[in-house]
Amino acid sequence: MAHQHSASPSAPDAARRSERSRLAIYDAALALVAEVGYPKTTIEGIAARAGVGKQTIYRWWSSKADVLLEAFLDLGEQAARAAGQEPHAIPDTGDLAADLKQVLRATVDELHDPVFEAPSRALAAEGVVNEELGRRFVAQLLEPSLQLYVDRLRSARDAGDVRADVDPRIALELFVSPLAQRWLQYTGPITYDYTDTLVDYALYGLTPR
Amino acid sequence: MAHQHSASPSAPDAARRSERSRLAIYDAALALVAEVGYPKTTIEGIAARAGVGKQTIYRWWSSKADVLLEAFLDLGEQAARAAGQEPHAIPDTGDLAADLKQVLRATVDELHDPVFEAPSRALAAEGVVNEELGRRFVAQLLEPSLQLYVDRLRSARDAGDVRADVDPRIALELFVSPLAQRWLQYTGPITYDYTDTLVDYALYGLTPR
Amino acid sequence: MAHQHSASPSAPDAARRSERSRLAIYDAALALVAEVGYPKTTIEGIAARAGVGKQTIYRWWSSKADVLLEAFLDLGEQAARAAGQEPHAIPDTGDLAADLKQVLRATVDELHDPVFEAPSRALAAEGVVNEELGRRFVAQLLEPSLQLYVDRLRSARDAGDVRADVDPRIALELFVSPLAQRWLQYTGPITYDYTDTLVDYALYGLTPR
Amino acid sequence: MAHQHSASPSAPDAARRSERSRLAIYDAALALVAEVGYPKTTIEGIAARAGVGKQTIYRWWSSKADVLLEAFLDLGEQAARAAGQEPHAIPDTGDLAADLKQVLRATVDELHDPVFEAPSRALAAEGVVNEELGRRFVAQLLEPSLQLYVDRLRSARDAGDVRADVDPRIALELFVSPLAQRWLQYTGPITYDYTDTLVDYALYGLTPR
DNA sequence: TCGTAACCGAGACGGTACGTCAGGTCTTGCC
DNA sequence: GGCAAGACCTGACGTACCGTCTCGGTTACGA
Structure with a gap:
């Protein structure tokens, strides 16, 4: 489900991934995009706001857009889960x-x-x-x-x-x-x-x- | 027709504007966008390619997008002029x-x-x-x-x-x-x-x- | 008395020089050095303050220091003239x-x-x-x-x-x-x-x- | 002994400082001042010559003069160390x-x-x-x-x-x-x-x- | 049970581009 | 032809982020 650097050399071990960091990064990314706009949202800004090292972002995502896409998907899933079962047919x-x-x-x-x-x-x-x-x-x-x-x-x-x-x-x-x-x-x-x-x-x- | 910094403080004198530079900037901007893509097109790069000072760009446009929009409009006008009279009704x-x-x-x-x-x-x-x-x-x-x-x-x-x-x-x-x-x-x-x-x-x- | 670009090609004609500009430049140079310091004193700043074109400065002096030296000498002469005759033996x-x-x-x-x-x-x-x-x-x-x-x-x-x-x-x-x-x-x-x-x-x- | 940004906000961590860069900057600064003179020596030039990012200079020094002073002090210390013990009484x-x-x-x-x-x-x-x-x-x-x-x-x-x-x-x-x-x-x-x-x-x- | 290997926060590093400032040259139009 | 004005090319400024890297610390797996 999460993004896979599948066959890449020395891929990170997803099992040891910090859930706390992942979610903090989603929050920070969405908040920053909403507050200052996409162009002024930076990886450094997301990391700082999430209380996370930059490397933690670069380890799991390949770009700012990548982070935001996942964050937004996650947001949708959360909303769906909150709204109950049926995904509005x-x-x-x-x-x-x-x-x-x-x-x-x-x-x-x-x-x-x-x-x-x-x-x-x-x-x-x-x-x-x-x-x-x-x-x-x-x-x-x-x-x-x-x-x-x-x-x-x-x-x-x-x-x-x-x-x-x-x-x-x-x-x-x-x-x-x-x-x-x-x-x-x-x-x-x-x-x-x-x-x-x-x-x-x-x-x-x-x-x- | 051209972009107007109309009521801005100490606006530049359009009468003295260098036509040569304006066209060189259009060419450079379009060429760079085509060659390396929009995100990697930089004001600095446009200036260098056009053989123009950065300030000459900042004097007349407010952003990279602004330059490109005018360049593209100019391209359209040129094409229209070249195609002859009627602009494809x-x-x-x-x-x-x-x-x-x-x-x-x-x-x-x-x-x-x-x-x-x-x-x-x-x-x-x-x-x-x-x-x-x-x-x-x-x-x-x-x-x-x-x-x-x-x-x-x-x-x-x-x-x-x-x-x-x-x-x-x-x-x-x-x-x-x-x-x-x-x-x-x-x-x-x-x-x-x-x-x-x-x-x-x-x-x-x-x-x- | 004034600085001479003696044998230079197309030297300016000192006879047509504007006395008003010369003095305004002295005043501006001394005032700016006193107010903002020498490093932040610029030729452009002197010209603007003196109500003078930049070229008028470049025509008669070769550098910021040059302007200031003459301005300071002129200041001394003025002071001497004001103090009366004898220049403090x-x-x-x-x-x-x-x-x-x-x-x-x-x-x-x-x-x-x-x-x-x-x-x-x-x-x-x-x-x-x-x-x-x-x-x-x-x-x-x-x-x-x-x-x-x-x-x-x-x-x-x-x-x-x-x-x-x-x-x-x-x-x-x-x-x-x-x-x-x-x-x-x-x-x-x-x-x-x-x-x-x-x-x-x-x-x-x-x-x- | 070295310059202290002591109580400044978010001072850099001196323990992580790159010795290699520090020395390369000293060398570059002294060489450039000797070769092209102090006014034509620029931070940018020092950085380029030292193979260092500009930020690395701005991180540790506050001005061109600051860099040169430390470089010159270091040169003196080196000379002293080379000359042996006694610092010429x-x-x-x-x-x-x-x-x-x-x-x-x-x-x-x-x-x-x-x-x-x-x-x-x-x-x-x-x-x-x-x-x-x-x-x-x-x-x-x-x-x-x-x-x-x-x-x-x-x-x-x-x-x-x-x-x-x-x-x-x-x-x-x-x-x-x-x-x-x-x-x-x-x-x-x-x-x-x-x-x-x-x-x-x-x-x-x-x-x- | 104890290394040890990974993730992690932090942030220094070599870079690139930013947008600004000033340098010195050149052009325009007034006097 | 000097002059005010200011556009122009150039190049440096100091800053912001990039993506990479190293540094302790802290986990959690495997010997």
Whole structure:
């Protein structure tokens, strides 16, 4: 689960790893990103704030972004554990439009939550320019969420609410990507109205019926 | 048009500015970003490569990102001037789907062009984390291109090919944003097939007709 | 009188020189040395304070020390003109010891005068490390004063108060140099008692008579 | 013995200090001062020449002058260690004049030694303008040497060769300071004849006996 | 039960780049 | 042509972090 310097020479012994330090580093990293921003967050700063030697960071992670990604994943897991069992699957009331609108409204709220905003923006930005990290970011954070849409759309297809020839992995992008872009690039305001509209446009198309 | 330190104290005298230096800095910045990547591109490196004092950069720009944004804008203007008059409006053959597919295919090609990729990725990444720059990036680079879609969609609406109640500024995001997200975040492959599909889904919707 | 870049190529035309600027530069240089010290006094600072272009300084002087030396000489001339005619020759009451003690006491006072201290210390320091300037400093400032001692000692020799075989130029150093060294190098306190003692030791020797 | 940042906040841990770096810095500082002069000697240059990071210099010293002073002290200690035990006390043959002349002639030689000249001139100059450093320069370099004269003069006083009421600390300045001033300020040539004369004048006075 | 080998906190080290300051040169436009 | 103004290239400043390294100390495994 933790990052592996697998076949590297003289890899550290994960069994002897200090749990206390690991968690202190997560806390420090998230706190610093929130307080001073990602660019001004430094490895030295994280180490100092966590009361940890720099080497302890370099031993287990390969970069600032790496630390933050794990810290953020850990944060998500904690939140999930706190929230109880179910990892918010998309509701299936039979009304696809309503279900999607509801979930997207929840996403709108999340995107406005400052606790998530700073680190996820930082990671997204880093991922734009650093393909390796970008792919990890997507695989570990984004794709699992998107999969929920795939599932819901498949269910709708089975119910005849979505055309049979539609690829759900592409279809979901019609309403998810616009939201993502507005958030990432400040290309427009992010509101319930907006996401509701996206769902309607996507489901029923732009052309007259 | 150029960046303005307008009301700042003791602003430099733009009339005396060295055109030679300005262009050399643009060249150096773009070359370095392409060669070594944005994070390893330094102000010092740009200055050295351009044969310019660091102070000449700090006098006219406030950050590395600032330099690169202007350099990239200048590059675009040059390209536009070179290409001749009209800055690629979207064709209007009467067949909306075909027109959109054609333009998006051109965009796919552009996204694969390494000359544009490095700087625009760098600027996009910086814009994610730096709202001020992000907004400038959008206003000066992105929005003008999006406006072309707005125009084409309005024309289609007049022709009855798009429903009258559709907001074109939102509608265009149905096919543009998914492409943008795949490019920015490596969430999927970028192909002609993919963009063609996006247009079809967006125009005709996901639900059975 | 002013410094000459004599045979240099395209020497400036001294006839068209701005007197107003020259004096403003002197004032600024002396004021800055007094206020912020010699090392923090800069050509740019002098120019700004004098309301003068940098080039006007570089046109007429070759270095910061050069400016200060001329400024200080000018200050001395002004003071002399203000004080009236005679430029303090050493009194000759017939009592050599008393005359020397009196002059040295005046020198002690001068060395404690902050108006003279900052610039003369700065010039002395520069002269230690820059032989060319050091020699100018000595020739134009120090030696004229020392010559007064030579005169007085010669008069004393004629009166039989000093041995005939004594070289006055060396003899004066017995009481002048110790004072100078204490001032320059902080090797000891500078008091009337001290200079009186120096005169006694120098005139009558250290050995029993 | 070494410089103490004693009560300063977060002082570096002297126990971990790199001896290799310390010595390399001394060497580089002395070499550069000798080769290019004190003003053109830079911290950056010393660091580069010593193969050391700039921070390593700033960590342990507060200024260029500080480095040079320690380097020069170290050089003296090395020389002393190399020369064997006794740190040249002044000989006591019973002939005071001869003993002093001999020592001063040795000093004349030393003042002409280029190895010592560059750094000691630089330090003296700095000390003229920077009282704190000047006092350290005197206390650590000058005063110990002067003390030897005090000892010899006291011995002479006990032997009846010097008057009982003479203060040796002042007396020594009669022949030491003139030499110092000629060296520091280029006020005259420095020869054996000159120092011999100084001793004679100082011991027997300027007045007829 | 006692080495001994690893992690750990700490932080010195050789570096690179930062953003600033000043040096000395050059250009522009006024007088 | 001197002058005020100030942009320019250059190079050093002192600082912040980088990633590596060494130093005691403290654990926890294996002889």
